[in-house]
Amino acid sequence: MSGWAASGSANGIPTVSVLELEDDILELAMRDEATGNAMSQPWVAAFLAALDTITAHPTAKVVLLTGLRETFCSGASRETLADLAAGRLRPDELTLGRRLMALPTPVVAAAEGHAIGGGLALLVSADLAVIAQESRYGANFMALGITPGMGMTRLLETVMGRPLAHELLYIGDLRRGATLAGAAPFNAVLPRAEVRDRALHLARALAEKPRDSLIHLKRVLALPRLRAFDEAAALEAEMHAETLAHLDLDQWTPQ
DSSP states (O other): OEEEEEEEEETTEEEEEEEEEETTEEEEEEOOTTTTSEEOHHHHHHHHHHHHHHHHOSSOOEEEEEOOSSEEEOEEOHHHHHHHHHTSSOGGGOOHHHHHHTSSSOEEEEEOSEEETHHHHHHHHSSEEEEESSSEEEOTTGGGTSOOOTTHHHHHHHHHOHHHHHHHHHHOOOEEGGGGTTOTTOSEEEOHHHHHHHHHHHHHHHHTSOHHHHHHHHHHHHHHHHHHHHHHHHHHHHHHHHHGGGOOGGGOOOO
């Protein structure tokens, strides 16, 4: 495994890196131990830069998206929520999931740890996903007193089906992976220690296919989710104009 591009760092340690994992497989590694991959503005910038790096890679066939063992991605940081509430950051600027779906090559997510809020948005934006029985997953926007963002009002329904998606969005609780076995977007729900190996197995199976064919198929299969995201953007902006103005950050606690 060799580093092809380190896209962001904290105290000299890469927070988001692109690694040449194997022939034709890149790893997009989210490694901000200090915050549990919270979506601060610097972290978001590093993630987007990593996507640019992947897009420019001339031979990659598949991307393995990984987080920390305990936390895949914990969603918006407190500072990001404050910026959203103050109008210093527009909700429609958080397009990470859409950018992930728009990558030319398929993405396999290995979510060993918790994926919460925006972290779940990243997870369901992957083309294939493996999650852990022990970890927690959820769209906790309403638990914070704000309406869902990052396209989740349409994206989650598209990938999970209406009943489960609406339950998760309305209630905003976190579910153990074991309770989500069989849910549409997840290819496997396994003990945490087995998640990465299964995801890598899927990535290797994709890497055996012709690159051009993968790119064409990815474009077609991602289209419903991209359309769902775009449909949600305007509607979510209207809701956020109301709910973010009343955001009480005292309700926010790291998960």
